[in-house]
Amino acid sequence: MSTTTAIPVTNRPARRSGQARTAYLLVWIFLLANAVILQIMFADPSRPANNTLTAIGRFFGLYLGFTLVVQLLLIGRVPFLERRIGMDKLTNWHRWTGFAIFWLVVLHPTFVLLGYSELDRISFFAEIPNLAKQMPVLLGMIAAALIGLMALTSVRMARRRMSYEAWHATHLVVYVMIVLAVIHQIYEGSSIASSSVTQAYWWALWAFAIGSLLVNRLFVPMVRNARHQLRVVAVVPETDTAVSVYVGGRQLDRMRARPGQFFWWRFPGHASWWQVNPWSLSAAPDGRTLRLTAKAIGSTSAGLRDLPVGTKVYAEGPYGALTTAARTRDNTLLIAGGIGITPIRALLEDPDLTGDVVVLYRARTPADAVLAGELRNLVQARGARLHLLTGRTTDGNQPFSPESLRGLVPDIAERDVYLCGPGAMATTVQRSLRALRVPARQRHIEAFRLGV
Incomplete structure (x- = not known):
């Protein structure tokens, strides 16, 4: 889509x-x-x-x-x-x-x-x-x-x-x-x-x-949830393993969700009451719908593809500090790994994301790049730059080494850096950012880690 x-x-x-x-x-x-x-x-x-x-x-x-x-x-x-x-x-x-x-x-x-x-x-x-x-x-x-x-x-x-x-x-x-x-x-x-x-x-x-x-x-x-009466209004497969779920309801503008934030989602009647997952919004909230995009990793995320339209949704949130409210510099570097592209893609729609924007998207193959078409359109509309980083990580392919990051973004130390991706990737990127002397106040990170 x-x-x-x-x-x-x-x-x-x-x-x-x-x-x-x-x-x-x-x-x-x-x-x-x-x-x-x-x-x-x-x-x-x-x-x-x-x-x-x-x-x-x-x-x-x-x-x-x-x-x-x-x-x-x-x-x-x-x-x-x-x-x-x-x-x-x-x-x-x-x-x-x-x-x-x-x-x-x-x-x-x-x-x-x-x-x-x-x-x-x-x-x-x-x-x-x-x-x-x-x-x-x-x-x-x-x-x-x-x-x-x-x-x-x-x-x-x-x-x-x-x-x-x-x-x-x-x-x-x-x-x-x-x-x-x-x-x-x-x-x-x-x-x-x-x-x-x-x-x-x-x-x-x-x-x-x-x-x-x-x-x-x-x-x-x-x-x-009693006020907003959230329901599934559409389910759209994005790739063989990823799916987007559109959630509608009443007065969604009163939720005050921001691009880059996430909710804890439950789908009563479709999954057990205790199954709850933190999924980021994959599009900027427009007051009418909320969209989450998930990759089939666990049983709950894999079952999203079979959600019937009209399924009741129970959401906690919005949460998260991966928003433009945290900005300290005019220019920005957005880094995503795998399904971590979802809050990054939403941030690209935020009108407060001004200045020069560079996006680094790490995926195993181009086919694994979820929402790639939307991402290219958003980048083009904004006049930003997108680098799709693919291939297995080897001695000759270290996309997040200090040298690689400096080569792709020479002024990285002068930018705010937003990152969402797997824990191991986040650790590697943070190590490189410290080596490149990117101040801690300019690093805004959400990694995939287990939480209750």
């Missing part, structure tokens, strides 16, 4: 607003302020530990509880963070926070068990069933086992062997784990219960995290 679109180019350059800096600053203030409060709670003399080992266990337990709160906020899809920091960075934070939780889960019970085994004068392993007789402790142990399961499925080798749908279903147990962890803290959190002030702080913190999750992932999407 190829169309020629006239791009209304404005004369006002879009400049970085400073919203991202504000978001980073608030995140650091939140983390540092809570770290200070946790240290005060740990040092409270009114709740002395039984011995040094249990004191260390309590220390790790406090930070484990707080890290769980942070993880809950990260999976809560807080629009303030999604739109200013971006999905790519938040997914990285989610991943590293998950590994921090795993090690805290190892350290917290280990030191508690060592401390009580010393007090009870029994072995470490004998202390495990001894403490497990207490229901709150047993629930904590179950929560720890669930965290271990999620950590195993997050290891790179395991992720590669699992479909996105299977990985996502496994990580739904995070909600069970959180319930068990909260119950465990209610009954076993001695530092938390040291005073009414610490209790109020701790449960206000959890209320904030759980409230953010419920509001952003349940209540707001329910209200928006």
Whole structure:
């Protein structure tokens, strides 16, 4: 499906607003302020530990509880963070926070068990069933086992062997784990219960995290979907493996979606309720329809080709910081890999994308270049330049090496660089951009990474 679109180019350059800096600053203030409060709670003399080992266990337990709160906020899809920091960075934070939780889960019970085994004068392993007789402790142990399961499925080798749908279903147990962890803290959190002030702080913190999750992932999407009544209005195959889905509804202009953003999409009645995928808009929103284009990778994306017209659509969003609001320079370089062309193609329709524009599109073969016809028309209408980079990556074909990028775009350090593509490609490009001294504020990246 190829169309020629006239791009209304404005004369006002879009400049970085400073919203991202504000978001980073608030995140650091939140983390540092809570770290200070946790240290005060740990040092409270009114709740002395039984011995040094249990004191260390309590220390790790406090930070484990707080890290769980942070993880809950990260999976809560807080629009303030999604739109200013971006999905790519938040997914990285989610991943590293998950590994921090795993090690805290190892350290917290280990030191508690060592401390009580010393007090009870029994072995470490004998202390495990001894403490497990207490229901709150047993629930904590179950929560720890669930965290271990999620950590195993997050290891790179395991992720590669699992479909996105299977990985996502496994990580739904995070909600069970959180319930068990909260119950465990209610009954076993001695530092938390040291005073009414610490209790109020701790449960206000959890209320904030759980409230953010419920509001952003349940209540707001329910209200928006009830208002917009989204339905599939057309399904258009683009290649043998890619398909575009056009979604219509009421008052879509009130969604305030921007080119470069994405939604989390569900198709109730066509796929299981828990199957949700983040797909970018592949065309600029026009107030009448939204379009997503997906490649058949998992079972949900492969099934899009068979969606009946009229199928109900449930969407969460819009999210993402890959928009012209992040621009800092007049000229722009857009880089896409595979199906990552979708937000890049939408950005080409954004009237705020002014100045000289260069597009680098990486595809295995020309036939694999999804939306290539539309892309050429948009580039021609805008007076931009398109480089289609094909072929297998070999020693002689390194399209994203510093030398190749400089050869294609000599003034790359003077441009904003937008990138959407697979994680490995994003890592390579970022390494080259650093070597070419492209400032971090000019790099705007969304990579394909697993997220919940």
